[in-house]
Amino acid sequence: MDTFYFLVSGVLVMWMAAGFTMLEAGLVRSKSTVEILTKNIGLYSTACIMYMLVGYQIMYGEGLNSFIPGFGFFLDPDNSVEGVITSGGDDYYSKSADFFFQVVFVATAMSIVSGAVAERMKLWAFLLFAVVMTGFIYPFQAYWSWGGGFLDGLGFSDYAGSGIVHLSGAMAALAGVLLLGARRGKYGSGGQINALPGANLPLATLGVFILWMGWFGFNGGSELKVSDVDSANAVAMVFVNTNLSAAGGVVAALLASRLMFGKTDLTMGLNGAIAGLVSITASPHTPDPWLAMLIGVVGGVLVVLSIVALDRMRIDDPAGAISAHGTAGIWGVMAVLLSNSEATLIGQLAGLGAIIGFVFSLSLIFWLLIKVTMGIRISQEEEHLGADVSECGLEAYPEFTNK
Template identity: 65%
Template sequence: METTFELGYALDTFYFLVCGALVMWMAAGFAMLEAGLVRAKNTTEILTKNIALFAIACTMYMICGYGIMYGGGDWGLFLNGIVGDGATGVTEEPATYAPSADFFFQVVFVATAMSIVSGAVAERMKLWAFLIFAVVMTGLIYPLEGSWTWGGEAVFGLYTLGDLGFSDFAGSGIVHMAGAAAALAGVLVLGPRKGKYTADGKAVAIPGANLPLATLGTFILWMGWFGFNGGSVLATATVESANSVAVVFMNTNAAAAGGTIAALVLARLMFGKADLTMALNGALAGLVAITAEPSTPTPLLATVFGAAGGVLVVLSIVALDKLKIDDPVGAISVHGTVGLLGLLLVPVTNGEVSFSGQIIGALTIFVWVFCASLLTWLAIKSVLGVRVSEEEEYDGVDMSECGLEAYPDFTGGRAG
């Protein structure tokens, strides 16, 4: 019996770590996607933001985030407990995997939420203002929201989302919508890029510098999402859990495919052309839409859910442009608008979840993250400032913020 338990423990721990590594690889996907969708003169800065935010997320979640999210406010939980537990080997049942593996899996989710913010505020935000916000987002804003959802704590002691029928399997709302809410607050404080909108309010297309990179980034994210959703099963050492993992992988892939097709077709109908950027965002939208519940739909229904996300993301991107909300990579639409859709789709296939619980949960996540982020952005703006000068924006933030260019043989400091 002991040997069987140890084998299951080892398999579940190994699976957790592999899925965590896949989610960590999504950081490369976000970096490539954003680097491809911004202009050449802003590439180095966006890459710097992506690697720096990942390091900050890992450090802040270790110092206090994990304790806030799962320790009932015990900020020293990780430093005082989890490290020791993880170093002693197999613990007593009912633990089925190493606690340190759980920490690793959770910390890469935090970095994912923060990565969403990076693309939305690209091309006009000061690097260090962004990194200061990353400290607050990953160390407090996200962990507190996570404690009310996956952590099971009452929202400011008032109500428990789980008791209201709220469910978010892998984070359509908890991770993706939360990141989009923080991004929206930052974009509203920043304002649009120079030249993005004409005097009469029409949006001007500002093409990205490297669509092959953006496509590579999307495929990396698509691959990483198998760890994101599959790892959220939390086990694989039994027949039941292995079957659940297989279903989640299958439905995750189906939704991404549905989102890609739907976005591409809608873009063709609306714009008369096959818009690659819409297709890429459609794939990501399909993935976000299925993330809240990838275990209960049939493959065909998962494809339909993904297609709904693909349609919604195109409409949302167009609508935000009409509202002069400038998001260079479409992150707010992909992760925010479609994240909400993902939450609302859960009760369609999971009878234990209520629409009212999903709505209350979504409002709780959005209001907290948006308001806390808005206050943080405004505080940073008042002390440090959040936006580069008009001249720096024109020349590109690579030189002013990082002192080097990503494509020195081609940009010459001023290329678009």
């Protein structure tokens, strides 16, 4: 039963890949849609392969010490995922189920990067970074906490990955965006900020509902078992809290946009849902439902403020991914202290510092290496025509394109 529950939860998280794809495809302009679709199915496949080759062993293998993980290959017969995971002497799920559940988390972290660098990054530069991110950077920092490294020893608490998954993806995205620069026409010489509206808001909304649904597997599956009364009750509470936090994020973001802009901005509401989900992910099992909703409310307000602030700093993020996953991820890690008596301020701050410092620094180095070797940005002419034509040779909506 626990293995089956674990696998179904993994399938729900895998379905989040479709949610990210639809959200990003809806928020970019039509001339860059095919490239977004290609990136998302490509990054998911790359993550699966790299995590199988090296990532799983880095994250869960026997480390050299609490800071440096071990290195090995998944296919090594001495390090197979056959067998079961045990707890207190009881076998309760297959190790292969654990591998499957973890690999879809890796892909989620990389999906965050895709939306932030949309419309102006070279496809194969992005996929090359996906190799590094999913095979090495993400597993290395995740070893420090979920793999039993030094953050685990310090008491860092991150139940399903507000920091380990979402903040790490946002930091990799921020490093790439800083080197990449903004889309042409996004910012004017006089300091003005120009809107570059997405092509398909119904599709973006569908993507958020898919993500919302998949998040029940993301958080609920992180309980790891469901075969006893305590675990079953814990899973039920995780579902309730996850749902309420997302709802609080939506309402708060819509209200904030109305108060700030005089209009009810759908895209802010969509990012409010994601911010609420990210905010509760670090501890969906400990708050009562009222607190879970309030955690989402704070996340919904923060994401609106963060998106506006990044725009004023001329940091162009078409999907709002850095704010929804990064700013809300930081809040989610700290919100653990509101309901989890086992968490400590030192542990949570140490976790944030380690994730932000390591992932941002390593990502910046690898993005820079890719930039000086093969380049990371398409040309101005290619960007004008659209990444679909220049990178993929296809158009998402050819019947609506003027020839």
